[in-house]
Amino acid sequence: MTRKTSDFPQRNTRLPPQEPRLWNWAQNAPLADKKQILQPESERHLCELVAATSGKLRVMGSRMSPGRMLALSNANDRLIDTSRLRGLISHDADSATFAGGTPLHEVYELLTAMGRMLPASPGVIDSQTLAGALATGTHGQGLYQSSIGDEALRIRMVLADGSVEEFDRQHPWFHAVQLGLGCLGVVTAVTLRTRPSAVYTCFKNAVSGDSLAEDLLEWNRNYALSKAWWFPDENQVHVWAAREATDEERAQYHANHGDPLIQQETSDAMNQTIDQTLEHMRNDTQIRDENGKPFRTVTRFKDFSDVTGDVYQVFCRGIATPQINVEIAIPLARAGAVIARIKRWHAENQPHLHYPVILRCTGASESWLSPAWQRESCFFGFVVYYAEDGSLSAEGMAFLHEVEKLLAEEGGRPHWGKYFDADLYDWSSLYPQMAAFREVREALDPQHKFSNAFSQRLLG
Template sequence: MNRDSLLYPLRNPQNTEHDSALWNWAQNTVVGQREQVHQPQNEAELQQLLSSSKGKVRVIGSRLSPGRMLCVNGDDLLLDLSAMRGVLGEDDDSITFAAGTLLQQVFDALTARNRMLGCSPGVISVQTLAGAIATGTHGQGLDQSSLADEVISIRMVMADGRVREFHRGEADFPAAQTSLGSLGIVTAITLRTQPFRLFTCHKFAVSADTLEQDLPRWNQQYELSKAWWFVDDNLMHVWNANPASEADVQAWHANGGEVIEHGEDTDSSLNDTIDQTLAHMHRDTQIEGKGGKQFRTVTRFRDFTDLSGDIYQLFCRGIAVPQINVEIGVPLDRTPEIISKIKAWYAENHPHMHYPIILRCTGASEAWLSPAYQQPTCFFGFVVYYADDGSLSQEGLHFLTEVEKLLAAEGGRPHWGKYYDPQRYGWREIYPQWDAFRAVREQLDPQCRFSNDYVTALFD
């Protein structure tokens, strides 16, 4: 098996619903056997299961991450926490959810209470809350960081069945915030909340000639900012959002809490670029006609307009489609120089662009293993969608490989829940608290019950 097939496995396009093997969501890796899956109905059942068993243990969550993060041996346990969902408690400034609660359920519960999180959401809302926190899921905006940074406390069942709560301010709390599932089984998470607000998202297309200066400026001037870089056409599509005006707030409420489209300012300037991108995607995925959901991720940029709504309506807009997704966070203060290097590399090599580069920036994180730990960070995101037959564009994969080399050399840190080449990173060099995390892991799980080949390769 060659190296590319290990990093970017081909997909099994067959219906695996009735297989004895359990596949990850993208159906590119078998993570275990269905008979290994246990579904505790509550924390007490989980405690009993852990205390009475001997094998290694992993949680399957929504199975969105690469299969290598979850893959287990035949005598190990796979835990399905989908029965442990919903609100467990709340007060004026915080709310506690069961670990298996989906992000969409979190957002809906907060909105119903006229509250919201202090961070912008990730784009995919079918993640479990515990899984999103454990892998460093983040949104965009320099005044906030990852979802894990909104956590007040985390409740875990440890390897021997005991319960441990980690509270903000405790010495090992930053280890528990983003733990890759390697410390214990999370059962409950308490998040701080703030009053509900609405935003107006201003969308526009602009040349990428001055992206080095524009990207920091957009993030300084707007509370939330996200951009797509269509490198082939040297164009940017930008979403900048600030709190909505009182008039837009009233219009949103009058519209039954649905998004307000400011349609009088529809912009078609990106339409030719969208058509070109769709043509590339159709060729790469061998899909004729209008195709599937992956094409909606770019068709929404055609004839775009400003929008007003809540933060989840505006930014939690991802479409879950099987893909190879690489995202690398680099120090924000080095981002202009890195953008210039990507431009120079592109001008020299003219690589095939399968999809625009996605740019999102966040503030510094407190979590030891967050890619944004201790530094404002710009995340560069890259996507290659699977073809209907389960194959991948080799030109697209070549682009991923080369751009990851470039970003890793600049001190980049990969998103844990996405694809990356581990050989490109010196973990101790890029994570100042790497050995401190290892020490917490060794203390809390001395028998390495929450380990597997993936975790062992990282920490042992």
């Protein structure tokens, strides 16, 4: 089966200085003519703009998602830029309210300054907006937490008619609004649970992939937070497992003026594996800059050491670089069987990977459209980097197609903010609450003002 080119579009590396169109962050999809962008100054201004718009509306944050989530179809459609609707609105002893357009790194910085943190672990990239993170189901790592949206207590939205409504946890539609795909309204404020800041010690190790299925469960049951990178070519796994720091470790961290405390003793156990991975990447991408972002995402695994710091210092370590990223959530109970299937497929086909398979587990989510809805889940992540000219290797695309097909057969649910082949999934079967979500959408947006081609196909 040939992959549709629209699923994995080529990156435009030569946009002219006066490009009239706005593109997504990866520059692989045009979203709208720049004249179609609305930039409200306040919630009241936003209400006026929404009420006055006759065409379709989509909401953009950091434009990190594939183009299908945001792209407009007609000249009278509009794209809402929420970058001016940001910042801390209020806070109390156990919660904080942020404007929807606040980037996650600002959320984390403001909370840290207050001695607070979210109960949910962060993702590796923190440039998304808070509303965008909720809309796509952004999550971290660790079975004892789930998505960022699961920490929401109240969500305030501007609806299709320009009115404002607030949804709290007692509202019957709250679990639809928690992850609304941008189809229900414009999120202007989110109240999040907070807890006192904690310090973690993250232990890093390199182990064999022979017992990965069993080890994955052990890491996630025994540690507060855990993440693993699996290199099938070398049958090796790099694992981070973090627990809250001891009194002595916290004292050492604070004596270091709150900067991450990196152990001096390092391990070179991953160095040979990383060198081989880098060679595959060079051959596929023809990128020669050894300090380029794609290479830095991999070389950081060399000469690794344990670290003590707050949760954002430890886990927000991602390097944003244009890529095709596929991430599928599998029921945790099926993770071992899926790992075995990938091992067999890999042994038969021997694909060369730009990046290891990323394994992050989360607890069950309450959001109706969350990939982790009502089940502990393991998210399998796969990355292929763009070549210097914006193209993608045929081998890399074939690998992504085959592995996604395999995970879809296992009941996988794709991450909404990443790349996937919609034809592989029976959405109503995967999401038993899909019909209820459609009813909420009909009530809040009966004219489907907040839709585009993708959402209309998904929701009907």
